[in-house]
Amino acid sequence: MQPLKKIHEPELAGPFPPDMHDVRHLWLKGGLLLAWALVSFVAAYFARDLQAFVVAGWPLGHWIAAQGAVLMFIAIVVVYCWAMNRFERQDAARMAALTIERAPSHG
Amino acid sequence: MVEPGGAGQGGDDKAYLWRLHRIFALYVVGVAAFLILMAWAEQQGLSRHWIGPIFLFLTVMVYAGIGVYGRTTDPEEYYVAGRRIPPVYNGMAAAADWMSAASFISLSGALYLQGFSGTRGQAGGLAYLLGWTGGFCLVAMLIAPHLRAMGLYTVPDFFHVRFGGRWPRIIAALAAVLCSFTYVVAQIYGVGLIASRLTGVQFEIGIMLGLGGVLLCSFLGGMRAITWTQVAQYVVLLLAFLIPVSWLAYKQLGNPLAPLVYGTQLGKIADLEERLLDSPAEHQVVVAYLRRAQDYEARLKDVEGALEREREKARERVRTLRDQNADVGLIVSASRELVALPRDAVSARERWTREMRENYERARPLGGLPLHSQAYAGNPDGSPHERQEYELTRRNFLALMFCLMVGTAGLPHLLTRYYTSPTVAAARSSVAWSLFFIALLYLSAPALAVLVKFEVMQNLVGSSFDTLPSWMAQWARVDASLLSVEDVNGDGLVQFGEIRLGADLIMLATPELGGLPYVVSGLVAAGGLAAALSTADGLLLTISNALVRDLYYRGAPREASPEQRVILTKFTLLSVALAAAFVAALKPAEILPLVSASFSLAASAFVPVMVLGIFWRGTTRQGAVAGMLAGLGVAVYYMLSHVAAMRAWVGWLLADGLWFGIQPISAGVFGVPAGLIVAAVVSRITRPAPALPVVRSEM
Numbered sequence: 001m002q003p004l005k006k007i008h009e010p011e012l013a014g015p016f017p018p019d020m021h022d023v024r025h026l027w028l029k030g031g032l033l034l035a036w037a038l039v040s041f042v043a044a045y046f047a048r049d050l051q052a053f054v055v056a057g058w059p060l061g062h063w064i065a066a067q068g069a070v071l072m073f074i075a076i077v078v079v080y081c082w083a084m085n086r087f088e089r090q091d092a093a094r095m096a097a098l099t100i101e102r103a104p105s106h107g
Numbered sequence: 108m109v110e111p112g113g114a115g116q117g118g119d120d121k122a123y124l125w126r127l128h129r130i131f132a133l134y135v136v137g138v139a140a141f142l143i144l145m146a147w148a149e150q151q152g153l154s155r156h157w158i159g160p161i162f163l164f165l166t167v168m169v170y171a172g173i174g175v176y177g178r179t180t181d182p183e184e185y186y187v188a189g190r191r192i193p194p195v196y197n198g199m200a201a202a203a204d205w206m207s208a209a210s211f212i213s214l215s216g217a218l219y220l221q222g223f224s225g226t227r228g229q230a231g232g233l234a235y236l237l238g239w240t241g242g243f244c245l246v247a248m249l250i251a252p253h254l255r256a257m258g259l260y261t262v263p264d265f266f267h268v269r270f271g272g273r274w275p276r277i278i279a280a281l282a283a284v285l286c287s288f289t290y291v292v293a294q295i296y297g298v299g300l301i302a303s304r305l306t307g308v309q310f311e312i313g314i315m316l317g318l319g320g321v322l323l324c325s326f327l328g329g330m331r332a333i334t335w336t337q338v339a340q341y342v343v344l345l346l347a348f349l350i351p352v353s354w355l356a357y358k359q360l361g362n363p364l365a366p367l368v369y370g371t372q373l374g375k376i377a378d379l380e381e382r383l384l385d386s387p388a389e390h391q392v393v394v395a396y397l398r399r400a401q402d403y404e405a406r407l408k409d410v411e412g413a414l415e416r417e418r419e420k421a422r423e424r425v426r427t428l429r430d431q432n433a434d435v436g437l438i439v440s441a442s443r444e445l446v447a448l449p450r451d452a453v454s455a456r457e458r459w460t461r462e463m464r465e466n467y468e469r470a471r472p473l474g475g476l477p478l479h480s481q482a483y484a485g486n487p488d489g490s491p492h493e494r495q496e497y498e499l500t501r502r503n504f505l506a507l508m509f510c511l512m513v514g515t516a517g518l519p520h521l522l523t524r525y526y527t528s529p530t531v532a533a534a535r536s537s538v539a540w541s542l543f544f545i546a547l548l549y550l551s552a553p554a555l556a557v558l559v560k561f562e563v564m565q566n567l568v569g570s571s572f573d574t575l576p577s578w579m580a581q582w583a584r585v586d587a588s589l590l591s592v593e594d595v596n597g598d599g600l601v602q603f604g605e606i607r608l609g610a611d612l613i614m615l616a617t618p619e620l621g622g623l624p625y626v627v628s629g630l631v632a633a634g635g636l637a638a639a640l641s642t643a644d645g646l647l648l649t650i651s652n653a654l655v656r657d658l659y660y661r662g663a664p665r666e667a668s669p670e671q672r673v674i675l676t677k678f679t680l681l682s683v684a685l686a687a688a689f690v691a692a693l694k695p696a697e698i699l700p701l702v703s704a705s706f707s708l709a710a711s712a713f714v715p716v717m718v719l720g721i722f723w724r725g726t727t728r729q730g731a732v733a734g735m736l737a738g739l740g741v742a743v744y745y746m747l748s749h750v751a752a753m754r755a756w757v758g759w760l761l762a763d764g765l766w767f768g769i770q771p772i773s774a775g776v777f778g779v780p781a782g783l784i785v786a787a788v789v790s791r792i793t794r795p796a797p798a799l800p801v802v803r804s805e806m
Contacts, residue, residue, distance in 0.1 A: 021722065029249070032248060033244070033248065036244045040237055040241045041508070041509075044501075044504065044505060045501065047223070047483070048482045048483055048487060048497075048501075051481070057370040057374070058370040058373070061482050062233075062480045065233040065237060066550075066553040067550055067553075069240070070237075070549060073240050073241050073243060073244055073542060073546075074539070074542050074543055074546055077243060077247045077538055077539045077542055080247055080535065081532075084252075084532070084535060085535075088532065
């Protein structure tokens with residue numbers, strides 16, 4: 001997680017209706033939401049069946065609902081932060097490269 | 108814990124951050140030193156009458172001190188804390204804001220009473236845990252960074268900026284007030300509960316005491332003061348939760364890391380439950396409760412006559428006691444019983460129905476508690492009745508989880524917390540930090556429930572009524588519905604079925620139950636208070652901002668300087684707080700149901716339209732208004748349909764019975780899709796000519 005870092009983005013109060021969302025961001029969100037649904041709703045739906053498996057003294061269904069899912073949620077949010085920061089860095093680098101390429105033609 | 112006037116860039120930022128870290132470390136050391144000092148003082152013989160009030164008074168004073176120190180009338184500071192709270196502290200503040208009295212006081216209790224999933228009539232258990240953490244995935248990905256990128260001040264602001272016009276904003280503001288008010292009542296109820304137990308004052312006075320603490324923070328300083336008090340409160344509430352859990356785990360299992368080791372106790376509890384199910388004494392208790400329930404049922408067949416008979420019986424008893432020249436105390440208690448009888452047939456019917464239901468409830472094995480680690484009641488391979496029981500329990504469990512998750516993404520007081528972060532990236536990591544800080548406590552909550560249950564089953568059950576610890580009587584005095592122990596089968600021993608613990612009690616009584624020093628009780632109470640106060644602060648600020656900023660000033664252009672607006676907001680906050688205290692003093696319901704209801708409301712009112720507004724450019728103003736009204740309308744309608752008083756009033760209008768067997772508490776299950784569909788359809792119909800798209804890759 002990155003510490004306090006001022007990125008000089010405009011404090012925009014619009015323009016709205018919203019901008020188009022980057023397709024990569026949407027795929028990332030979609031994938032992570034799928035993982036979220038699997039670990040919460042699907043796992044809870046089959047909790048009774050999972051309860052039969054006992055791993056290291058824990059009935060699996062209970063463990064997932066009490067701890068595993070929460071740890072998974074944290075992982076999902078952290079992955080999202082990391083990936084988004086990475087996308088933003090890539091975009092910034094690409095923008096920088098574009099301006100450098102363009103600069104000589106102007107000068 | 109207050110930041111310097113203006114944080115600059117680069118080097119200043121670093122210095123600012125270090126300054127915050129230093130102050131925070133000093134504060135943590137201070138809290139620890141205070142705890143050690145109190146523990147030492149208790150050993151030296153400091154009376155229990157002093158420990159509780161000292162804890163309450165000192166912690167509230169610290170919060171108030173931070174509130175006074177962070178006072179401000181600058182609007183940017185008052186509404187969004189100057190937008191420069193670093194993610195770690197923002198996460199901590201959000202965690203404290205999030206973990207309310209419901210999390211701290213009631214969650215472990217609910218897990219104790221409901222086990223894995225609760226029953227079909229009252230889903231719960233781990234659904235609360237999953238719902239209150241899983242929702243953050245939605246907040247992180249779908250909502251918080253997008254709202255932060257818009258540079259807003261309140262949640263209704265989003266509807267104003269995105270959709271324009273008056274109605275989206277007005278409806279959003281009213282919905283924010285509605286769900287936050289329901290929520291804040293539950294918090295203030297929790298404050299009253301703790302204060303009255305620890306200081307021995309009346310419940311109502313306890314409420315007023317706690318209210319003073321809330322107001323000192325939020326009244327003076329707005330978001331800035333609240334942020335730093337919440338950070339301070341988080342430290343207290345985390346310590347207050349982890350110390351008793353670790354202590355109990357160490358006592359029972361020899362390892363203080365409770366979440367890692369409590370699995371073995373699950374097996375032991377299953378064995379104890381089996382033994383209790385076979386125990387003849389427990390069967391006697393069940394039979395005794397059954398007899399009582401049948402007695403009430405018989406009375407209900409002829410309410411008038413039964414009431415007359417009961418009165419006659421009570422009068423007869425008083426008369427015979429007088430004739431015998433019996434002890435005055437006996438006569439007084441007999442006449443008090445006579446007075447306590449219902450006044451008329453209507454109230455008699457109401458009370459007896461309740462008593463009958465309660466007794467039937469308790470006339471079940473294990474006092475009506477489900478097996479602790481069994482997922483869902485009933486049996487998927489059993490008789491048709493059992494199969495249906497299983498199906499309905501599971502459905503209600505999933506429904507409640509859904510409402511809590513989606514509600515998390517819609518509760519205004521949480522979302523405004525992410526407005527205070529410096530950048531969009533910081534808003535994202537703030538959410539991650541919040542979830543981390545919340546999980547620290549939530550991973551231990553099921554452990555606590557298991558450890559307490561083991562303690563009760565192993566040590567309390569089977570002990571003699573003469574040697575009952577004194578704390579039980581003290582709690583029973585605060586409110587009989589919190590704790591009652593009665594020798595129903597008359598053998599002088601405590602049976603599991605004879606103990607009834609309220610969900611709101613278990614955490615607060617844990618230290619006494621486990622035989623921990625009284626300092627820990629004081630700390631737990633202080634933690635519960637911190638949890639309730641921090642949430643109440645955030646909620647009150649949200650309500651007053653919605654009323655003043657979004658309804659009053661945006662409603663019509665009014666001449667007012669920003670300072671005047673802030674002052675008006677402060678006074679609105681004061682009156683809202685008093686109103687909430689008044690409602691809480693009526694003790695409308697337990698904490699958990701109130702809180703869950705406000706989640707369902709927030710989920711249906713905000714989330715569908717907010718998500719559509721952020722991700723679908725085609726959402727129109729009319730669509731937003733229709734979607735919010737439909738979502739909120741369906742949720743409120745379904746909830747009110749099952750309130751007895753409403754049924755008597757306008758019964759013909761209301762939904763008959765349950766839809767798909769879903770309990771009214773999870774009304775959001777119907778509200779959210781209704782809002783989504785209506786918003787989408789109406790937007791489609793009222794769609795304007797397409798505008799040119801602008802691509803922006805941030806966020």
